[in-house]
Amino acid sequence: MIFDINFVGLIIASIMASSVPLILASCGELITERSGVLNLGVEGMMIIGAISGFALMTVTGSLFIAVIGAMLGGVLISTIFAFLTQTLITNHVATGLALTIFGIGISAMIGKNFVGIPGKEFPVLFKSLKDTLPFLSPILFGHSIVFYFAFALPFFTNYFLKKTKLGLIVRAVGDSPESASNQGINVKLVRYSCILYGGAMCGLAGAYLSMIYTPQWIENMTGGRGWIALALVVFSTWNPIKILIGAMIFGGLTIIQFHMQAVGVRIPVQFLTALPYIVTIVVLVIISRDSRKIRLSTPSSLGKSFYKDN
Amino acid sequence: MLKRLPQKNLECLWEEEKLIKIVKRDQPSRAIFFLTPVLAIFLTLFAGGLIFYILGFKPFEALKFFFIVPIADMYGFSELLLKATPLCLIAIGLSFCFKSNNWNIGAEGQLTFGAIVSGGVALLFYNQEGFYILPIVILAGAIGGMLYASIPAILKTYFNTNEILVSLMLVYVSKLILDYLVVGPWSNPEGFNFPETRQFSDSAKLPILFEGLRIHAGIFLALAAVVVSWFVFYKTYLGFQMKVSGFSLKTAKYAGYKGKKMIILVFLISGACAGLAGVGEITGPIGQLHREVSPDYGFTAIIVAFLGRLHPIGIIFASLIVAITYLGAETAQIFMQIPKYTGQVFQGMILFFLLASDYLLFFKIKFTGLKK
Numbered sequence: 001m002i003f004d005i006n007f008v009g010l011i012i013a014s015i016m017a018s019s020v021p022l023i024l025a026s027c028g029e030l031i032t033e034r035s036g037v038l039n040l041g042v043e044g045m046m047i048i049g050a051i052s053g054f055a056l057m058t059v060t061g062s063l064f065i066a067v068i069g070a071m072l073g074g075v076l077i078s079t080i081f082a083f084l085t086q087t088l089i090t091n092h093v094a095t096g097l098a099l100t101i102f103g104i105g106i107s108a109m110i111g112k113n114f115v116g117i118p119g120k121e122f123p124v125l126f127k128s129l130k131d132t133l134p135f136l137s138p139i140l141f142g143h144s145i146v147f148y149f150a151f152a153l154p155f156f157t158n159y160f161l162k163k164t165k166l167g168l169i170v171r172a173v174g175d176s177p178e179s180a181s182n183q184g185i186n187v188k189l190v191r192y193s194c195i196l197y198g199g200a201m202c203g204l205a206g207a208y209l210s211m212i213y214t215p216q217w218i219e220n221m222t223g224g225r226g227w228i229a230l231a232l233v234v235f236s237t238w239n240p241i242k243i244l245i246g247a248m249i250f251g252g253l254t255i256i257q258f259h260m261q262a263v264g265v266r267i268p269v270q271f272l273t274a275l276p277y278i279v280t281i282v283v284l285v286i287i288s289r290d291s292r293k294i295r296l297s298t299p300s301s302l303g304k305s306f307y308k309d310n
Numbered sequence: 311m312l313k314r315l316p317q318k319n320l321e322c323l324w325e326e327e328k329l330i331k332i333v334k335r336d337q338p339s340r341a342i343f344f345l346t347p348v349l350a351i352f353l354t355l356f357a358g359g360l361i362f363y364i365l366g367f368k369p370f371e372a373l374k375f376f377f378i379v380p381i382a383d384m385y386g387f388s389e390l391l392l393k394a395t396p397l398c399l400i401a402i403g404l405s406f407c408f409k410s411n412n413w414n415i416g417a418e419g420q421l422t423f424g425a426i427v428s429g430g431v432a433l434l435f436y437n438q439e440g441f442y443i444l445p446i447v448i449l450a451g452a453i454g455g456m457l458y459a460s461i462p463a464i465l466k467t468y469f470n471t472n473e474i475l476v477s478l479m480l481v482y483v484s485k486l487i488l489d490y491l492v493v494g495p496w497s498n499p500e501g502f503n504f505p506e507t508r509q510f511s512d513s514a515k516l517p518i519l520f521e522g523l524r525i526h527a528g529i530f531l532a533l534a535a536v537v538v539s540w541f542v543f544y545k546t547y548l549g550f551q552m553k554v555s556g557f558s559l560k561t562a563k564y565a566g567y568k569g570k571k572m573i574i575l576v577f578l579i580s581g582a583c584a585g586l587a588g589v590g591e592i593t594g595p596i597g598q599l600h601r602e603v604s605p606d607y608g609f610t611a612i613i614v615a616f617l618g619r620l621h622p623i624g625i626i627f628a629s630l631i632v633a634i635t636y637l638g639a640e641t642a643q644i645f646m647q648i649p650k651y652t653g654q655v656f657q658g659m660i661l662f663f664l665l666a667s668d669y670l671l672f673f674k675i676k677f678t679g680l681k682k
Contacts (some may be wrong), residue, residue, distance in 0.1 A: 040474065080662065089672070090665040093413055093474065097612060098665065102658025108651035109365075224482050231475045270490035277479040284471050291470040 009135040011255065015062055016139065017213065019044070019251030020150040021205040021222075025229035026236070026243045027153045028201025033233055034161060035194035036174035038303035040096025041081055043226025049074045049206025051107040051114070054217045058117055067146070068071025069208055074203020075196050077103055081210025082195040086188050089305045104220060111217050144212050147203065153201075154177050157240035170194060174299035177306040187306055202226070224277065231280045235287055237297040246283075331676040338671045346671065347617050347624070350664035351631060356658055358652075359611025367646060375645050376638035376652070386637065387482065388523040392595065393636045396421070396587035396604070398629035399532040400611035402539045405620040406576040409543070412551040413626045414577060416477025417584040420455040422484040424585025426491065427454025428682060429599040432514040432592075433496060433507055443513040448589050450530075455585020456578045458484065463577030467570040473577075481608070492599055506600035516594045528590030534657025535583055540622040550575065584608060605636065606654075613661045632657060 025042055032039050039045075052073030057066035063202055074143040081099050084090045125148065126141035133140075172180040173190045181187045210226075228250055236242035257272040288294055358376070359369035381390050400417045407414040428451030435443045461480060465471040489505070498508045516526040543549040551572060555562040562569060591603055614632050618625030638655030 084662065088666050088669040090668060094616060094661065095665055097415060097609075098658050098661035101609060101613070101654060101660065105651045105654030105656075105658055109649045109655060112649045112651075117524055224479075227475065227478050231479070234472060234475070268490050268491075268494065270486040274486040276484045277482045281465070281471075281476050281479050284475060285465055285469045288471045291467050294470065 005135045006138065009138040010257070013138045013143075013205060015251045015255045016151070017147065017251075018254045019247035020039070020147055021208050021213070021225055022229050022232060022247040022250055023150045023243060024146075024205035024208065024224060025151035025202045026232040026247065027157050027240055028198040028205075029229060029239055030157065030233050030236070030238060030243065031161075031170065031201075032194045032198035032301055034174045034298050035191050036177060036304065037191050038096065038307070039078070039081055039099075039195060039198055040091045040230065041078070041091055041099025041103065042198075042202050042229050043222055044100035044225070045074045045077055045154055046206035046209070046218070046222045046226045046229075047107040048077045048103045049203030050210035050221055051111045051206075051217060052203065053207030054210040055110060055114055057120055057211055058107055058114060061120075061220060063120065063122060063211070066211060067204070070207030070211075070220075071200040071203040074199040074201070074206070074295065076199075077106075078195050078199025078202075079128050081199075082192045083202065086191050086195070087306050092303045092305070097257065100226070108219050109177060111219060114217040115219070117217065119211060122212045122215065144208075146208050146212060150208075150246070154240040154244045161240070171299075174301060177301050181306075181308055183301060187308070189232035191306075202229075205229070229278055231284055235283055237287065237293065238299065239297070249283075250279070253279055318326045332673050333676050336674055337672055339674075342670050343619065347619065347664060349667045349670075350617070350660055351517075352658045353663040354656060357663070358656055361652075361655065365648070367648060372642065372646060372648060374678045375642045376648075376656075377634055379645070380637035380641040381634065385523060387574070388520065388525040389637055390630065390633050391509040391525050391529060391634035393627030394629040395529045395532045396590055396607045397442065397611050397614045397633055398625055399528075399535050399587045399590070400580075400584045400608055401614035401618060401625045401629060402532070402622060403537040404611055404615040405456055405539065405618075405622075405625065406542075406552065406579045408556075408571060408615055409620050410555045410576050412463075412466075412573055412576055412581050413474045414462065414477050415474055415612060416459075416479075416481050416608070417580065417611055418604065418606060419477065419481035419484040419535070420458045420584035421579045421588040421591075421604050422481070422488055423458035423588070424451040424455035424581075424598065425603045426484070426488055427451060427457075428585070428589045429507065429510075429592050430491075430496070432510040433599075435514055436508050436511055439513045441513070444516070445516050447510075447593060448586065451585045451589030452582040453585070455581040455583070455588065457581070459577045459581020459584070460574065463574045467573050488603065489601055490600070492601060496599065498598075500674070507598050509598050510546035510593060512595055515597055516590065524595050526590070526594040528594050530587075531586050531590060535586075536626060543622070548572075550644070563579055584611075588636070610636075613657050617664055618662060632660070642655070 025046055027090065029039060029042055037060055049070040053066045053070030056069040057063060060066065077099065081095055084095045085092050122144050124142045124144055129141040130137055161171060169190060170182070172183070173185060173187050177187045206222060209221060214221070232243055232246045232250070236247045253276045257275070260267065260272060322499065355373060359373055362372040363369045380386050380477070400421065403416060404417055428447045431450040432447045449513065462473040462476040465476050467474040492505045492507055498504065498506060516528050519525050519527060551562065551567045555567065555569065555572065559569070563606045588603060589608060592599055598604070610632060614625060614628045617632065618628035635653040635656045639650045642648040642652065643650045
């Protein structure tokens, strides 16, 4: 049964599905970090997105409003972060931590009334093509629109950063805010926009979790995915295409758990659950060991505040 | 009116018209350094009242149930000390890291691992009594915390790995290890498969200070940590080195400080403190190992450390204030059906407002008055 080609296709499709929130959140955070801002609040923004999406879906019944609302929820909470770090020049690390603690608290508070409510079915695209090709069709067809968007996003992000003028501005601000500012670029504005964009993507990632992947609201349901997304940005050495590879690896680790349990491998379930976190550490060590490479690819002003004296 | 700040020199003419000017201070103000935490607390109370109002509660009544009712009697006050003890202990340890620019945010994991190691030792002696058991158990907890904190420290110093991410990932791992142990090999053989271990013997439990209250001798560990840290910060060469590294890593390097040794040392200290907090929890109020050893004390202690301005005395006050949010959340849930997560919301807000009011440290607002 394991050698059935369609079954392998199904496994790959499920790995891809579980890597979607990681791709979305890391691509958003990547843009934020490329502009020189380290936002550790990914977990908080994701969980806000998850509850906003689920709550709006339940209340309004419209999936479209829910998805947009989840992104706006992410934007709204990241505005707090942007105002604090950019206008009031606070420490990025501490502010990001506060954002995560606050986000988890607020989401649980709002979500209290939504526990146990079943989610709605999210429409999938190309459903009729699902049985046409062996192996390929479960991978290519029958997924939600967010799924396709997530897998296109790294390529768009790459194009944006490398080929467009705006992308160049973002990179300039991240590498040397002083020179960018002297060139007449409004550093604050660029950083504000990048933070809010990151918030929107994390919100969408959260909405994917609560509306599509496991359509229900569970308290603390992001379960550390936000932190893994942050690690993925380092793993990718700030290159969006590599995020795709990293996210697939972590998606794979999540899926492997289920299959190993199903096959009956005698490993404690806690060990399998811990695997993604342990692998994250190991991968971080391998990537970071080459300190020269890390230094070359890290945005030079990452995590440093920029204040323009008037 | 607050106007847009003019571009350098170009719009000088407009300066005269500004009523309020924001000027950068030459030096951070020391008085404001200790006043802003108080301001942050007031702002948090105000915003909290607002949130209660939005949720449909009477703001003053809700705040009363949150911050005054829980500590109004002797029992409440002892519960406050019980919650403040681990917070203070961990925050003291974290202040060693934060002062020297090391972002250990995995104290929760170090606490859990300390609890695991000391709990394991306590279980070895479960049917024995003796004065020697408790010191061994406490020591085991400190060593457990140190071992766990040494992982991010060593990876940071020798493999250039980001300590924020590593220490945080280890939190999840430690909780899963604990879960595995209490469900599997360490679960109580007579416990009907409940996810918990045997009760420790009385010799492995911290003595209760007052009959009928839960406050235990762990508070002395916290107070000792306060005294020792004050001494180290302000009276030793190590404290000075930490302070310099915190201001500028380049300066520290130039001065010839052994950076790697110091990073490992501060991580070990903070791991030991978190581990001791773990010991205090399982040998104090709990008396056995089970799944939930700590209600996120390790994360909340980060806020305590900042609110206390990384100063030992400040941390004592901060731990008492933040401990109220734990008690308040419970009381408010029972009496007003306010969701218990409000505690976390308050904790997040305190840190937000504290960071925001730091603006006043570096900038002053000048009222120039309208000329003309």
